[in-house]
Amino acid sequence: MYKAGEKPNGTIIRKHFNAIKKEQFPFTYDVTKCATDQPFRNLQKSFDKFFDDWKNKRIVSYPQFKKKRDNAGSFYLQSSEIRLSETNKNSKAFEKLIHNQKQKHQYLHLPNLDWIKMAEHIRFNNAKIENACISQKDGRFYVSFSLQITDEEYKRTHPHTHSIDSKRKVGIDVGIKSALMLSDGISIENPKPLKKNLRKIKRLSKQLSKRVHPKTKEERLQGVKKSNNYMKLSVKLAHAQGRVANVRRNFLHKVTTILTTHYGEIAIEDLNVKGMTKNHHLAQAVNDVSFGELHRQIKYKAKTNGIKVLLVDRYFPSSKICSVCGEKKDDLTLRDRTYHCEKCGAVLDRDYNASRNLLGQLVNHKIGTDDPESTPADLTALLSRFSINGIATSKVETGKQQKSHVSGEPACIL
Numbered sequence: 255m256y257k258a259g260e261k262p263n264g265t266i267i268r269k270h271f272n273a274i275k276k277e278q279f280p281f282t283y284d285v286t287k288c289a290t291d292q293p294f295r296n297l298q299k300s301f302d303k304f305f306d307d308w309k310n311k312r313i314v315s316y317p318q319f320k321k322k323r324d325n326a327g328s329f330y331l332q333s334s335e336i337r338l339s340e341t342n343k344n345s346k347a348f349e350k351l352i353h354n355q356k357q358k359h360q361y362l363h364l365p366n367l368d369w370i371k372m373a374e375h376i377r378f379n380n381a382k383i384e385n386a387c388i389s390q391k392d393g394r395f396y397v398s399f400s401l402q403i404t405d406e407e408y409k410r411t412h413p414h415t416h417s418i419d420s421k422r423k424v425g426i427d428v429g430i431k432s433a434l435m436l437s438d439g440i441s442i443e444n445p446k447p448l449k450k451n452l453r454k455i456k457r458l459s460k461q462l463s464k465r466v467h468p469k470t471k472e473e474r475l476q477g478v479k480k481s482n483n484y485m486k487l488s489v490k491l492a493h494a495q496g497r498v499a500n501v502r503r504n505f506l507h508k509v510t511t512i513l514t515t516h517y518g519e520i521a522i523e524d525l526n527v528k529g530m531t532k533n534h535h536l537a538q539a540v541n542d543v544s545f546g547e548l549h550r551q552i553k554y555k556a557k558t559n560g561i562k563v564l565l566v567d568r569y570f571p572s573s574k575i576c577s578v579c580g581e582k583k584d585d586l587t588l589r590d591r592t593y594h595c596e597k598c599g600a601v602l603d604r605d606y607n608a609s610r611n612l613l614g615q616l617v618n619h620k621i622g623t624d625d626p627e628s629t630p631a632d633l634t635a636l637l638s639r640f641s642i643n644g645i646a647t648s649k650v651e652t653g654k655q656q657k658s659h660v661s662g663e664p665a666c667i668l
């Protein structure tokens with residue numbers, strides 16, 4: 255259609271598909287109708303974007319086919335098809351199912367399948383379920399629901415979003431040594447999931463490459479198939495890789511949620527992630543905390559919670575400036591973990607100094623802010639939320655009161 259000068263349309267393409275599916279794709283009758291409906295809606299969306307980009311002279315990319323992958327895939331359920339055990343207590347199918355079983359788990363009914371036990375209950379009361387997506391990832395199955403809840407329910411399930419003090423401000427330095435440094439002197443440790451799991455992943459991928467499978471395109475065309483042993487091990491590898499991703503995602507979500515529901519204003523460096531990953535020594539450490547994802551989450555959660563985010567220009571030398579007197583040190587290298595100011599004698603942790611400078615940009619676009627830190631009660635509340643959620647923190651000696659011009663005697667030791 256596109257080559258003939260027409261604008262491809264998801265609905266028309268679906269009609270074509272429906273006309274031939276009985277002969278050419280009989281397996282689509284094994285699954286729910288919605289499973290084959292949604293992809294055409296997605297196709298429409300990506301064509302809309304393609305033509306919109308074209309019209310507005312943006313970079314265009316023609317819609318791509320989804321890659322077919324082992325142990326991964328997804329399909330949609332419409333609200334009319336979704337049956338959950340707790341809302342279907344009167345259904346005969348449900349009663350048969352829970353016979354002799356405790357009602358500890360919630361069950362989801364899949365069309366053309368059966369009642370499937372879910373690992374968790376839906377945690378919202380009186381939720382109106384719009385749709386659901388079943389997906390397979392890392393050798394596990396997931397269902398994600400899109401649901402509508404009442405304001406009351408939102409307040410009950412998001413208590414912290416209603417107690418944000420807009421006066422609380424923070425500068426956040428994202429570093430290599432600690433994942434994040436707050437201008438309140440709190441250092442948030444990086445879980446480093448990759449480093450721990452890297453050996454396991456390496457060993458499994460090595461073993462996997464030895465199992466029977468097509469190693470080249472030619473071999474695949476010759477009919478070499480992936481062996482059962484290959485498929486079994488590939489699930490194990492996917493589990494290990496999935497664990498890395500899950501630990502990382504869990505950490506990022508917890509940290510960004512706590513920060514965007516505690517502070518009213520956040521200053522963070524607008525990092526050039528692509529530029530940083532080009533430096534090979536930094537690459538792995540940078541990828542390990544997923545800077546890009548951290549920024550994305552802070553930005554969208556700030557918007558949801560109605561708080562301000564200041565993205566500080568990436569060329570602002572936050573590490574090189576003394577946050578006490580404003581002196582700039584041009585010869586500071588990445589190895590210098592401590593900032594020694596030759597002018598005023600301040601000795602500060604490098605990342606803490608940078609976070610203070612970012613806070614300064616937020617408060618008055620000035621170097622050397624004397625903005626008070628959070629109150630002890632605020633800090634205790636914040637630290638306890640980190641600790642409840644299993645996030646390791648440490649308090650950095652700020653050394654602000656101890657700064658002195660006496661040489662030979664560092665004002666603070668880290």
Ligand SMILES: [Zn+2]
Binds near residue numbers: 579595596
């Ligand atoms: Zn100084």
